[in-house]
Amino acid sequence: MLIIDCPWCGERDETEFSCGGEAGIARPLRPESLSDAEWGDYLFMRSNPRGEHRELWNHAYGCRRWFVAVRDTVSYRFSSTAALPGTAGEPGTPDAE
């Protein structure tokens, strides 16, 4: 089992989390202007690297917040976890509620 360091709650067991897949896939601002291939690329194509992977996790059975983790897909070792850019409040501060 993985031990995952939630930016707000600290280290918890993997079973408290759900994995949200590759991070940094921005929804196109004007979908109607995209070709079918570009829309398909946004919806379905993934980098799926062997090695370092930026991905989203949700602390589903804890603070229920999403965050970004960098994890190696071969060793499964997390090298960092951080709040999503633009998330209200900073980890460890009272207004993080």
Added chain:
Amino acid sequence: MARYSAYSLLRNAASHNRHWRQAFRNPDPKSAYDAVIVGGGGHGLATAYYLAKEHGLRNIAVLEKGWIGGGNTGRNTTIVRSNYLWTEAALLYEKSLKLWESLSTELNFNVMFSQRGVYNLGHTLQDMRDIERRVSANRLNGIDAEVVGPAEIEARIPHINLSRDSRYPILGASFQSRGGVARHDAVAWGFARAADACGVDIVQQCEVTGIRRNGDEVSGVETTRGFVATPKIGVVVAGHASVLAKMAGIRLPLESHPLQAFVSEPLKPVLHTVVMSSAVHGYISQSDKGELVIGAGIDAYNGYGQRGSFHTIEHAMAAIIELFPIFSRVRLLRQWGGIVDISPDACPIIGKTRVKGLYFNCGWGTGGFKATPGSGWVFAHTIAQDEPQELNAAFDLDRFSSGALIDEHGAAAVAH
């Protein structure tokens, strides 16, 4: 190729089994081939066999980074069935099942294909409605399938827990009598031997490290054993498909996940068929050696590590013990993981790419073993003719921009 037969058994027994020949050669790669198959798993070897046998391409090679039978082909739970919901998928898997039925004769190698039947259990009213729908769809496609009730399940699987008081009571099942299991290593060895006999070079411990392009077409592969020139490259590498795609500069809609499986200590015969449940998510059969063969679900995160998390094992065990309380004190002997390439619609991608001469066969996810002969058969056609066979035309990469997905998630009798 020395044919295997009752006579060859007797003859070799008389000489104390000292003169058996190697089943296939272990050649060094040549500098050029008419076609190269990357990946020496069941699907890759089957592709090479049908390329040589049915399309006359004999100057071809299979490049395998490990050894034959060491990847997912030797790591799965060996279940074969064709009871898929959608017509495109059902016909592809049914073609494969038909090839399984004569495969031992075709390859002159006993793949121990055993049509002991496959039950897919239903635990809720909605499960039973889905089962009735799928069974009807199967029958319309000429695939044997029936809906069975608890009485029939009890007669065939006496140890299963049919109590109405269980957390997920068993209300019925779909049954495909032509489904069953096969000996997975034998499938790899049998295809390797038969392909080798047609002149195919099966090169082991030869990892592809790059795909060389000449403009819009391929010109060969870089390997750990030197450059191999070829105008046609068929990539059949399961969990590593995205890695190979990156070498060629294309993107695939795949994510690689660990999938775990287990076998127990050998037992006397206790389970004579295959039992699958997508609601509690476990599947189980008994091998000819007597081991219970148990499959789990995938781990949720991307992984190339050929191992998964313990709670996934725990979940699969809970499912099996829910179905078969009698197995609660059986000890597990081995546990392992393979890397599966999950596609968005739980269906494979078999076809051309925008690079001329580059073909991909991937995205089989958790259920590729059953398709081994059919996958090779259609992929060989696709490579040889440079166009898909009728059966895999719907499984091209373009469906992820056209939107014509073949959504077998959950519908394919087991949740992927």
